[in-house]
Amino acid sequence: MAFNVLNRKCGCSCAFKAPSRAVATCVSSCEARKSERKAACASRLARQLLALAKAEGAPDHARDLEIVDLRAVADTAARDWAPKAHAQDIDLGFALERAVVLADPLLLPELVDNLIDNALRYTPAGGTVTVHTGCDNETPYLSVEDTGPGIPDAERAKVVERFYRIPGTRGEGSGLGLAIVKEVVDRHCGKLEIDACAAGRGTRIRVTFPAGVPAGQPA
Numbered sequence: 001m002a003f004n005v006l007n008r009k010c011g012c013s014c015a016f017k018a019p020s021r022a023v024a025t026c027v028s029s030c031e032a033r034k035s036e037r038k039a040a041c042a043s044r045l046a047r048q049l050l051a052l053a054k055a056e057g058a059p060d061h062a063r064d065l066e067i068v069d070l071r072a073v074a075d076t077a078a079r080d081w082a083p084k085a086h087a088q089d090i091d092l093g094f095a096l097e098r099a100v101v102l103a104d105p106l107l108l109p110e111l112v113d114n115l116i117d118n119a120l121r122y123t124p125a126g127g128t129v130t131v132h133t134g135c136d137n138e139t140p141y142l143s144v145e146d147t148g149p150g151i152p153d154a155e156r157a158k159v160v161e162r163f164y165r166i167p168g169t170r171g172e173g174s175g176l177g178l179a180i181v182k183e184v185v186d187r188h189c190g191k192l193e194i195d196a197c198a199a200g201r202g203t204r205i206r207v208t209f210p211a212g213v214p215a216g217q218p219a
């Protein structure tokens with residue numbers, strides 16, 4: 001069987017070059033991938049909006065508060081995010097110590113997932129992402145550090161605004177992740193800090209919460 005080798009491109013971003021007969025197959029599979037990506041984006045946007053509504057809602061949510069160990073939330077995230085980190089060739093590490101807070105147990109995973117999602121999304125292959133939990137002078141904290149491009153000083157206040165993305169940010173996203181994180185932190189009277197890692201590069205996002213239970217009491 002002879003192919004008419006025209007070395008044509010399929011017209012999408014995959015820059016696939018192939019004999020003309022194969023081009024038709026590639027075009028349809030690229031279209032299918034584009035539709036899948038659009039559907040995934042729409043579904044993520046819906047989940048992000050829902051999470052934001054959840055974080056904003058329930059002004060009198062004292063009854064929803066439970067004693068939660070941030071270490072357990074991060075431990076679950078470790079299992080959830082390991083395959084994505086592996087696929088992207090990013091070294092995802094966890095250094096977890098007890099960090100007990102009084103919190104809405106449904107909101108904390110949203111916070112942790114958005115921070116890890118960002119760190120993995122914006123850190124190039126070969127980089128490192130590290131999640132820490134613990135207590136600093138009895139103040140429970142969780143931090144996510146990465147070796148990515150960093151968030152410039154001038155952008156740090158803006159990235160927590162809804163629908164804001166740093167100009168030039170590549171890839172999909174709707175600019176809601178850090179707004180959700182901020183909302184969850186505010187709900188719990190916590191504090192959100194965005195800076196660079198110790199070496200002055202990458203991003204470190206650290207959240208602290210009021211102490212949940214007196215030291216020595218089981219979570």
Ligand SMILES: Nc1ncnc2c1ncn2[C@@H]1O[C@H](COP(=O)(O)OP(=O)(O)OP(=O)(O)O)[C@@H](O)[C@H]1O
Pocket residue numbers: 044048114118119122123146148149150151159160164165166167169172173174175176177178179203
């Ligand atoms: N770890 C990071 N390293 C570098 N830039 C980051 C990091 N985290 C966030 N940013 C920047 O801050 C912007 C806002 O982040 P945010 O999580 O709110 O939205 P997003 O990731 O664009 O979309 P999504 O709603 O899907 O999370 C990002 O678009 C990116 O420009």
Ligand SMILES: [Mg+2]
Pocket residue numbers: 114117118173176177178
């Ligand atoms: Mg995000």
